[in-house]
Amino acid sequence: MFRCFNLLLLLFCLVYHSENTSISVSGNKGGNITLTCESEAKNIFHIELIGESGGIDVCQNEEYSGRVFKEGNCDVVIKNLIFSDAGKYTLRVLYNNQTDLERQIRTYQLHIHDEISVKTGEELKMSVLVFNADKVKTNSSGEWKEVWTRDHGVQSDRMNDDTDINLIIKSFLDSDAGTYRVLDTEGEILITVTITESKEKLEHTDDTKYDPVVSWIALTVVVLLLALILTAVTLHKRLLRGDLRCLSRRTRAPEALRAHNDVC
The missing domain is CATH 2.60.40.10 (Immunoglobulins)
Structure with missing residues (x-):
């Protein structure tokens, strides 16, 4: 029975x-x-x-x-x-x-999957702390370890959590690259984020980033300005020579002066 x-x-x-x-x-x-x-x-x-x-x-x-x-x-x-x-x-x-x-x-x-490329030294915000998230694990060190839990928050002084929405890496290092998994209370995977290190250097990420088109336009404008200045100087020298000739002619005899008044 x-x-x-x-x-x-x-x-x-x-x-x-x-x-x-x-x-x-x-x-x-x-x-x-x-x-x-x-x-x-x-x-x-x-x-x-x-x-x-x-x-x-x-x-x-x-x-x-x-x-x-x-x-x-x-x-x-x-x-x-x-x-x-x-x-x-x-x-x-x-x-x-x-x-x-x-x-x-x-x-x-x-x-849900996502992939992110991050520059070294840059702050990284991941909006993975969803309402049903219980913990976050990463294999960036070669083995899976917890970096955040709902009860205790972040497990590293290099990380922070922003109003239970963003998991923040304050200054990204190449050792932070890897896979991050968000799990629910039953251990089911909710989110997987793959993070890689960007090969682009951080110093090229500001607003003064080099643009070859803008640089070519700026160089053209500079050349045109120099050409205008050179032309103006040349014309000024020619006018100055003409004034000197007229002045020398005016110092001659009165007859010669009257003969060349119209020319000057």
């Missing part, structure tokens, strides 16, 4: 687990993902999408202004992904079977 009870309990657990296993869905930050319902039924009455923070409005198609809309029979698309989209979702599809409503429930675990 006891063995039969254990067998029934095991069977129940297997059935329950199979019905509640989350479907893993991954997408890039700024991209789109699709939560598929895999149903071709024509008698769908209504669909509901529920996130960890509550119900989500699903537009009938992409023409509406929302980021979440229905596609095809009952698939749901989330576009322009942001970090706070990561987490668990439940999709409820209600079928109208004459007088009875049949329901299909599917759960999803949305995982």
Whole structure:
């Protein structure tokens, strides 16, 4: 009798687990993902999408202004992904079977990726401390270690957290490069950020960055100004020589002076 009870309990657990296993869905930050319902039924009455923070409005198609809309029979698309989209979702599809409503429930675990290139010495802000984040781990040192937890905050004096939104590396070093994972309370991965060191030097990131087009224009303007100045000096010298000749002629005899007045 006891063995039969254990067998029934095991069977129940297997059935329950199979019905509640989350479907893993991954997408890039700024991209789109699709939560598929895999149903071709024509008698769908209504669909509901529920996130960890509550119900989500699903537009009938992409023409509406929302980021979440229905596609095809009952698939749901989330576009322009942001970090706070990561987490668990439940999709409820209600079928109208004459007088009875049949329901299909599917759960999803949305995982968001991002890649960042950072210059040495630059401050790095990662908006990964979403509301359902429990801890952040990194393998930048060669093995996975915690750098932030919900209960204790940052674990390094080189880091800071900004109003529970941004995880901040104050001055980035090449040793900070690596993969950063954001996990929820159940250890599920919400966000993965891959950080690499930029080869561009930090001193070239200010507002006086070299621009070859601007430099060529500036050089052309300088050459034209020098040409105008040289022309003005040449004309001035010629006029000065003419004045000196007239002056020397005026010092001659009165007859010669009268003869050359018109010329001068």
